[in-house]
Amino acid sequence: MTIQETYKTRAKELLSSGRVKMVVGYKAGSTPDRRRPHFIRTPEEADRLILDSACIANLSGYLITEGLLSDEKSVGIFLKPDGVRSLNILAAESQLNIEQIVVLGFDVNNNEITALKGEKAEDFSTLIESLKEHVPQTPGNPLLERIEAMNAKERFAFWEAEFSRCIKCYACRQACPMCYCRRCIVDCNQPQWVNTSSHTLGNFEWNIVRAFHLSGRCVGCGNCDRACPVNIPLRLINAKMAHEVLGAFDHFAGMSQTQEPVLASFKKDDSETFIL
Amino acid sequence: MAKIGVFICHCGENIGAKIDCNKLAATVGEHPGVAVSVEYKYFCSDPGQESVKKAIRDNNLTGVVVAACSPRMHEATFRKACAEAGLNPYMCEIANIREQCSWVHTDVDMATQKAADITRSMVEKVKRNNKLQPIEVPVTRRALVIGGGIAGIQAALDIANAGQEVVLVEREPSLGGHMAQLSETFPTLDCSQCIMTPRMVEAAQHPKIRLLTYAEIVHVDGYIGNFKVKVKMKARYVDMDSCTGCGDCITKCPQKKIESEFDCSIGMRTAIYTPFAQSVPNKPVIDKANCTYFKNGKCKICMRSCQINAINFDMQDEFIDLEVGAIVVATGFQVQNNAVYGEYGYGKYPDVITGLQFERLASASGPTSGKILRPSDGKEPETIVFIQCAGSRDPSKGVRYCSKICCMYTAKHAMLYAHKVHDGKSHVFYMDIRAAGKGYDEFTRRAIEEDEASYVRGRVSKVWQKMNKLMVRGVDTLLGKPVVIAADMVVLATAMVSQPDAKEFAKTIGIGYDEYGFFNEAHLKLRPVESSTAGIFLAGACQSPKDIPDSVAQASASASKVLALFSKQKLEREPVVASNNESTCAGCWGCVLACPYNAIEKKDILDRSGKVIKRVASVNPGLCQGCGTCVTFCRSNSLDLAGFTEKQIFAEVMGL
């Protein structure tokens, strides 16, 4: 049986036994290589479920849809390891009760899909720990390496060119599981910390603020990157910040549901070589 | 519409010589919203202040900026003047053009330009100031003192003697703490019990003190002036009201071989017991774990021996709710478990004992009636080796700090030994003699010079038994030679450590602690008796190792802090506190973690049927100290800090 069929059966079991009220998975998208979220409420609906190497979106953000979990019933969800990490962060930040979530774990590597064992977020902790251990010294992204090799002026010019395309559609925010604020700082106009017009200045500010708010929280799922209609390499900024907090504070986002947020905690011997 | 008055002070020549005040007044006068812009020689003078007040009244000013010296000098002065003119004092801000401008720059043009920027920026801020009111917090004038050792008793007595109510809670069956266990005290060698027990009795009989022994703190809620405390009264199985303390039950109890905690296991007690003869209250408790009846369901001899039927085996733990305005934490210390020093043979050789055990041997009320006798064979030791820093100042044993009291009590032990066993010989291994304190160095010199204690500067590497002797191998670093001493008894000056449950307890009551479990003071130098939580104070060795005089001093200091708090019906605080916009709060609790004062609580928002719709952060203005750390954390900008709001700072920056 293929992974898709196995998981289809599993989803049906979960629904028909009443274990979960819904399974969040994938179905066919608008083009053959795209998948869209599938909210499965009945075993019959599970027939349209697709699980293949094109299922790369992190679905965890749907779990905090207003009211979805408030009846205390369980929900099943298809998650890759990055999704499980997001789930841990959402739990650590009290956005959901992780006891209500049944994980259907899988992973996609080099267009190969594999099933992951476990159904609670904590079942994947060994896997996440090994992910942390195996974070490469250099991110291995050619564009990132190119940017890092630039001097400040060139880097500024690079981002200026990228951000000049930003149309402030906030699709990045919409797609990100971590952007769950009821009111985003950008929507706060008294005072208006972030210029809302699509001038490059405001775009700079918006993207800097978003990257700062995601520091130590981004799991690198790439939802923002894929959502961006003007193809700004947003994931690069977040990946860079994830690398920073790992190096500086040994913080790997989403290790567990009890992990302290990196910017709300401190150690007395945190590095401060940059302080005069 | 804002009508801001700007008052530019020359401060004589101090500002006037480097800043063109007329030009400054003219420049700022053109700024939007500025209704009045005037300069004057000395605004802090009486006529100066009067002119500010007059300007406020005449022009119906909505805000005031005084461009003058540092706000640290005269902010209070001008805010008071504004209040007197009917303007909310928090509508007044100071532009610092003296300390941070005229005094530090030489070029008049540039200094004037900078002064204009500073003043305009403040005008922009003050336009967005809010009329704040001082926060009033009602104060329950009753103190809770946790811990009935010398520190707790002292704090309780000081507060009670000033006429305020005190609840004194002790978890053991009797007051007294460690001080009651001691024989004599340094540097005067007066008997510990002789000075301690009258204090215990005084505390127990004081009309303003409610004494709860054999009781533990379960839960603390609330904030300064308004704490709600739940106390567990552990079942004693003896009715406190009817028991007369005759002691018949204790004499009859068949379980007589229980190691006495009070005597540090070198004496025995019964299952129904008082910790020591002078216990306060002098009424026994039943040790459930060792009682024959509780173990086997048969016995009840004590019950039968009690002529007034005070014993009740069905007694249950009870819970008491208290409302108090301040808390003094005086939970004391423990001595380190010497099992960490395997090389010294503690636990293996019965004649290797701790300093506290030696205290019990030397105490007239101890198991040997004050005779120094070996626990193994009851013989008088001819030679005793004292080992100092047995644990302290030894990172490998987990105690990096100096326990502070050991140099002194070891000298005392050597003296007591010399006084009781005239031809006894004592050797003291030490690292440094730390005898700072009134009469302390003289005391250690006396031990060496008059009582002939032989002090050896060096560490002991091993203690082993040979025939009837304990062989102590150490080094005399002054001579540079190894030494071996055949001793009859070895006394370890054990490290003082925090109570084993100190960290848990700190979390229960909401105060900070250090890596060793000692409680953190608000400021090591300037606020040494306050915890970081407003209204909770520290006394004695729960904060750091201390001797009796220091513990008593800190207890009295805590008591004076409590009394200062109780001196008013209501507590008035600066309204510079954070508040939360509950409608935009996402409830991520980063602020709760970031707050240094535990001032942010989780609040349930309920619908009409009482169901929780969402949970949001809620700042307790009684606890908030106004640092603003939470505001900066808040991603949704829901939190804000009065006096330094987001709007104000934004305007300040944009106004530059």
Add this chain to the structure above:
Amino acid sequence: MNELFEPEIVAFVCTYCTYAGADLAGTSRLKYAPNVRIIRLPCTGRISPMFILKALQKGADGVLVSGCHPGDCHFTHGNYHARRRWMVFRALLEFMGIPSERVKFSWISAAEGGKFADLMNSVTEDIRKLGPFDQYKELIRETETPATF
């Protein structure tokens, strides 16, 4: 003749340490460059990264953030939290091409009037050498024209 470039610098400081240190520099009559404008906050914990961005938007060529030394915070932990945020924010700005030479951080206690005066001079000198932050100023100028899509 080329006029000397006078950089505009905004400093965000906590009231208990660095602000008091600045006052001490004043009462000691130390002399330093007049380019820095100080914004007073209760604690470094209150200093949001947004403030730095707004100072740049206002046309600052450099920003200084300063507070109590670790362990000295009046609010016990505010500066520890601030230090983490700065660490992260600094790395972020650097990656965005806003040079770390333009955004500086320091610890200055209430007793360090001399350090404050020296720092004012050295920061002013450093930024003067870097020259005006033209790239950012270009962005600011752009906002004064209508947005185009």
